[in-house]
Amino acid sequence: MSTIRIAAAALTIAAALALTGCGATPATPAPTAPASAVADGPNETPAETEAPVVEAAPAPAPAPVAGDVITAEVAETLPEGVRAYPMADGTLVTVVDGQPLPAQVEAEIEAPLAAVVAHEPADKTGPNPAAAAAAAEARSAVARLGRTAVVVYPSFGVYGWRYQAFVSERQRLLDEPSSDRAVTMAAAEAYVAGQANPAAWVIIDVTAG
Incomplete structure (x- = not known):
C-alpha cells in the first residue's frame, strides 16, 4: 500500500516539475533592427540633383x-x-580718333574740291572763288569729325599751275604758291608734324600731281 502511494507521489512531483520547467522557458525575443538603421531611416538612394546652369558671359564687342x-x-x-x-x-x-581717316571718307571729302580744280579755266589769271569755297567746305567736313585740315590744291595763273597749302582761308603756309608740288606738300607735312597732336590733323590733297 505504502509502495503504491510513494510511486504515485513520485509521479505527481515529476509531472509538476515538468510543468514548471515548461513555464519557465523564456520566450525568444523578436529580432530588432540595428540602432544605426533606426537612426538613419530607410536605406534609400538620394535623388540626383541637376547642376545649376551657368550662362557664359557675352564676349566683349570688338574695338x-x-x-x-x-x-x-x-x-x-x-x-x-x-x-x-x-x-x-x-x-x-x-x-x-587717333586712327587715320578712312580712305573712302577722305576721298569723298576731297571730291567737290577736286572737281572744281579739274575744271579750272585755262585763261584764269586771278583767284578762283569756287575753289576757295570748296576748300572751306572740305575743312568744315573734317572739323565735324573732330579734326583739323590743311588743304593743298593748285591754282592756275599767268605763271601756270601753282600749289598752296591752306590752314584757313587766310592762313597760308607758303608766302607765295610754289610751282613745285613737292615743296608745298613738304610744308604741309612739316606743319602737321609740329602740332601737339598730329593724329588730329588731316592733309586734304587735291593737287594735280
Missing part, C-alpha cells in the same frame, strides 16, 4: 576699326571717340 561700314542702330551705340560718317550713298563709315 571699332576706322573704315567699318555700320548700320544706323550700331551708330547710336558707338563709344566716345568714334563717329559715323554719312557717305553720299547712304552708308555709314566709322571714323576713330
Whole structure:
C-alpha cells in the first residue's frame, strides 16, 4: 500500500516539475533592427540633383576699326571717340580718333574740291572763288569729325599751275604758291608734324600731281 502511494507521489512531483520547467522557458525575443538603421531611416538612394546652369558671359564687342561700314542702330551705340560718317550713298563709315581717316571718307571729302580744280579755266589769271569755297567746305567736313585740315590744291595763273597749302582761308603756309608740288606738300607735312597732336590733323590733297 505504502509502495503504491510513494510511486504515485513520485509521479505527481515529476509531472509538476515538468510543468514548471515548461513555464519557465523564456520566450525568444523578436529580432530588432540595428540602432544605426533606426537612426538613419530607410536605406534609400538620394535623388540626383541637376547642376545649376551657368550662362557664359557675352564676349566683349570688338574695338571699332576706322573704315567699318555700320548700320544706323550700331551708330547710336558707338563709344566716345568714334563717329559715323554719312557717305553720299547712304552708308555709314566709322571714323576713330587717333586712327587715320578712312580712305573712302577722305576721298569723298576731297571730291567737290577736286572737281572744281579739274575744271579750272585755262585763261584764269586771278583767284578762283569756287575753289576757295570748296576748300572751306572740305575743312568744315573734317572739323565735324573732330579734326583739323590743311588743304593743298593748285591754282592756275599767268605763271601756270601753282600749289598752296591752306590752314584757313587766310592762313597760308607758303608766302607765295610754289610751282613745285613737292615743296608745298613738304610744308604741309612739316606743319602737321609740329602740332601737339598730329593724329588730329588731316592733309586734304587735291593737287594735280
